[in-house]
Amino acid sequence: MTETLPPRELRTLFLFESLDDGQLSALSSAGRVETRAAGTLVYGEGEPATCFFVLLSGTVAMSRRVQGDEVEVSRTSQRGVYGGATQAYISGEQHQLYLNSLRAVTDAEFFVLPAEVIAECVREWFPMAMHLLEGLFIGMRATQTVVGERERLLALGSLSAGLTHxxxxxxxxxxxxxxxxxxxxxxxxxxxxxxxxxxxxxxxxxxxxxxxxxxxxxxxxxxxxxxxxxxxxxxxxxxxxxxxxxxxxxxxxxxxxxxxxxxxxxxxxxxxxxxxxxxxxxxxxxxxxxxxxxxxxxxxxxxxxxxLVGAAKQYSQLDRAPYQTVDVHDLLDATLTMLHGKIPQGVRTVKEYDRSLPPIPAYAAELNQVWTNLIDNALCAMDGEGTLTIRTWRKDGHLIAEIGDTGPGIPPEVRPRIFEPFFTTKPVGEGTGLGLDISYRIVVNKHHGDIRVESTPGDTRFRVVLPITQAPRDDGR
Ligand SMILES: Nc1ncnc2c1ncn2[C@@H]1O[C@H](COP(=O)(O)OP(=O)(O)OP(=O)(O)O)[C@@H](O)[C@H]1O
Ligand SMILES: [Mg+2]
Structure with a gap:
């Protein structure tokens, strides 16, 4: 039961009040009016962001998931409020996801636009505003990344303090x-x-x-x-x-x-x-x-x-070429040695290496960062008690390195988001949420490999898949 909304109706919504007649009629023909029954979900956080919603009547509640709990952030019946694919116009952001959930509290009516339409309109009609917004957006992300990297360096600092000890x-x-x-x-x-x-x-x-x-x-x-x-x-x-x-x-x-x-x-x-x-x-x-x-x-x-000094050298790769042929086991061992002080007494480390694997071409220092992030996550998950298992094997021209832990596992609702930058379930100040994002970029973008995860309570495995032979080189970004 869909209908359109005439341009003069659209003009009464604050978001569209300054548009000219042509623009309004374009929106009018691209959009449709939809109703949702009380208590139903309009869109869900983490799903592909395909639509832009403007409230026409009724009451809605917006919520976000915070550490597994659904937290209501606002509730309103103000005509004209909008939600959904609100960042569709930012370029280079394919596969956007809804950043929050919207629920109809009473029966509610919305004007709904496909994400591509709102993206196109904003880009075409407000080019200058677009530039400014993009600048703001990208600038903010860059700042956050720099802050994250700085924190990573501090973590490396605490690693070397551990080494000194x-x-x-x-x-x-x-x-x-x-x-x-x-x-x-x-x-x-x-x-x-x-x-x-x-x-x-x-x-x-x-x-x-x-x-x-x-x-x-x-x-x-x-x-x-x-x-x-x-x-x-x-x-x-x-x-x-x-x-x-x-x-x-x-x-x-x-x-x-x-x-x-x-x-x-x-x-x-x-x-x-x-x-x-x-x-x-x-x-x-x-x-x-x-x-x-x-x-x-x-x-x-x-x-x-x-x-220890050898491990620190192997770990940092300071005096080595960034891209070289390495034995992944040496990297794993060096990382384990560097993390030795962080591994609690109650955690047993088990190594199951396939030593017959050949050395592979790799950015060694960066792979060490991947092992560090995965082992760090595994140790956090186990909270002092459990078994850390590091395995390697060969499969179809690939080397697989697996970091396994016996922690509580990754809840299914968290699973789709773990590789997102800044996604963390750790308390403020403890996790930046960048560990897996950085690892993903290193493995997938720089090594043309893959990271996969399997998790059930008591058995979580992060599997890093790396090509054994040299992949075609590109700039790696
Ligand atoms: N082995 C694991 N067991 C259970 N949950 C995990 C595991 N590894 C990652 N996670 C989940 O994935 C989230 C994201 O991990 P990620 O490494 O990207 O960030 P973080 O560990 O929270 O913070 P940072 O690594 O930046 O300190 C974690 O907060 C946690 O919820
Ligand atoms: Mg982490």
Missing amino acids: ELNNPAAAAVRATSALRGRVAGMRQKLAMIADGRLDGSQLHDLVELQEDAVKRAASAPELSPLARSDAEDAIADWLDDHDIVGGWDLAATLVAGGVDVEWLDQIAGAVGEENREPAVRWLTYTIDTELLMGEIDDAVNRISS
Whole structure:
């Protein structure tokens, strides 16, 4: 039951009051009058914005979804108010969606124009206003993007603050172990002087050096003991030391056990050096083991430092070409290392990599941003508890990298909007809503790939699909 609205009626609506007769009759023939029953939806937020509505009679309520709740923003029966495809005239904005929902509170009557018509009319009739509006619109968006990027940089800053913190632990451990090592080496020199004071003959010294070699090997391969087994082993050694009149046995026992030494081995030493050299020999070998353990600690700490620095370099790609052939697993690992401090204790990380995948051409630093955004979202969703799964596999000439989490999932009503810029369900100040928008642009526009998402409560997977062979290059924007 549609009818048209004559030009003179149109002129009574404030929106159209300054149009000339020709313009009014154009609108009149393009539009139609429609009625909606009380309680029905006129248009819904997030649906394709195909129509422009002007209220003729009745009462309507406009609402927006805020973090999953429908919030009424206005209610009116003022003739002439409008809604729907209100931004249709902004150029370059295909596939616009309704930004809010409109519901008829009472039976209501509308003048309805197709979005293309209102877009065309505004562009043609008000070219100068169009320029100004576009400037305003694009300017606002650019400002928001700059603000977003600035926030991203700040996030990178907090990432590197995290890295500094991570570096601190192994660095402090290395410093501590080095200074202890200096003390032990000095102690060894003194004991060596005592042993070599002419009281040991050549063959005894030879045996001792052999035992020392053995001690080094034991220290390197000493098994990790349970607390109970360790305390039993320490008891046995302390008793042996006591029986052989070596004082302060308890201090030595802990080191000897950590170095994998047992009572039989101590008997061998005693046999090799004779009674009067027994104590200096045991102490000397204890120093050997201690030194070995400390060097192991330093080795671990230094390796950890260099792997962190390596990850930071890999992550930032500062000294690399922006577009190059990379192993995606290196990127994923570097990102995980960089995010290590942000991964809570209660979150288990599982990696299932298909290592047979070849290196692929990519903008590595930007892909790292994608992994960071997806992992960050997964961690937020899990809120401290769950499993983060990173998988890769090959499918039809593509590499697939999947970030999975065991969080509550993405509600179906939120799902269509997650890739929109500035869409976030996080509290103000926590999310900018740009993470997925940026990721989408990096994967789809720059790599000619795709991001897909599957989500049920307890199982959300973001799948990044990347071509394995080089795609035709363009400017990537
Ligand atoms: N793994 C996930 N589980 C549940 N919801 C998710 C997940 N990833 C994204 N979302 C939803 O998508 C929305 C948009 O994500 P996006 O990364 O674009 O922005 P954000 O995380 O809210 O903010 P930002 O990333 O800018 O800090 C999130 O607010 C959240 O509602
Ligand atoms: Mg995010």
